Amino acid sequence: MGAACVFFFGRRTNRRVQRAIEGFSTGVMVAAAIWSLLIPSMELARGRGIPAAVPAASGFLCGIVCFLLCDGFIRKMMAGRSAESHKKIISVFAVAVHNLPEGMAVGAIYAEILCGSNAVDLSAALALSIGIAVQNFPEGAIVSMPVNSCGLGKARSFLVGALSGVVEPIGAVLTLLAAGLAIPLLPYLLGFAAGAMMYAVLKEFTGDGEGGDTSWVLAFSAGFVLMMSLDVFLG
Numbered sequence: 001m002g003a004a005c006v007f008f009f010g011r012r013t014n015r016r017v018q019r020a021i022e023g024f025s026t027g028v029m030v031a032a033a034i035w036s037l038l039i040p041s042m043e044l045a046r047g048r049g050i051p052a053a054v055p056a057a058s059g060f061l062c063g064i065v066c067f068l069l070c071d072g073f074i075r076k077m078m079a080g081r082s083a084e085s086h087k088k089i090i091s092v093f094a095v096a097v098h099n100l101p102e103g104m105a106v107g108a109i110y111a112e113i114l115c116g117s118n119a120v121d122l123s124a125a126l127a128l129s130i131g132i133a134v135q136n137f138p139e140g141a142i143v144s145m146p147v148n149s150c151g152l153g154k155a156r157s158f159l160v161g162a163l164s165g166v167v168e169p170i171g172a173v174l175t176l177l178a179a180g181l182a183i184p185l186l187p188y189l190l191g192f193a194a195g196a197m198m199y200a201v202l203k204e205f206t207g208d209g210e211g212g213d214t215s216w217v218l219a220f221s222a223g224f225v226l227m228m229s230l231d232v233f234l235g
Contacts, residue, residue: 002140003161006148025091025142026201032098033197036135040105041190042232053232055187056194057225063195064221067094068214087203088146094200095139096164098193102132103171104186111179140165
């Protein structure tokens with residue numbers, strides 16, 4: 001449904017409207033990274049007796065480093081294309097990657113119910129499912145609309161937006177089928193996805209990635225993880 005927004009807006013939008021859409025997408029991604037990924041990662045870790053900041057911090061840094069490497073690979077593949085197109089492709093990958101552990105979180109909570117756990121009930125599982133579905137609506141839009149503005153047709157842009165969300169039910173089903181393997185890794189996967197989302201945001205803030213951008217991103221990530229860890233450990 002979110003991806004379908006591309007059918008109601010023109011490819012060329014007013015500069016002020018375009019900046020508003022970019023600002024909105026940045027807000028969605030930062031909120032998703034913190035409240036949908038890092039905080040749940042820490043809560044899951046606490047429930048398992050693991051220091052809360054460890055999976056979130058290590059997964060976050062792995063996500064940043066992984067996307068730095070992917071960024072270099074995509075840059076080589078897109079030689080000659082605009083920096084704007086490059087940034088939007090990174091954003092699409094980040095949204096798709098972060099949807100996988102969200103789907104796994106839904107699968108995990110239903111797996112616990114099917115296993116007879118008293119820790120969660122069906123109403124809590126339903127609330128989580130609805131909450132994730134609602135926040136996915138703007139994510140579909142922030143994938144399909146920027147892709148359309150890069151020159152892809154509306155139908156194909158819609159398809160890209162829809163496919164970025166398809167990984168979520170896939171993650172849920174895989175977690176249900178392999179709960180014993182997937183659930184222990186979930187706190188780390190949530191942190192990894194948060195790093196992917198934050199990397200996409202940093203690319204928006206730091207231009208086309210030339211010059212000292214890599215060191216800036218790594219320094220920001222180190223500062224972010226340090227402050228998050230201190231805040232968690234010191235209470």
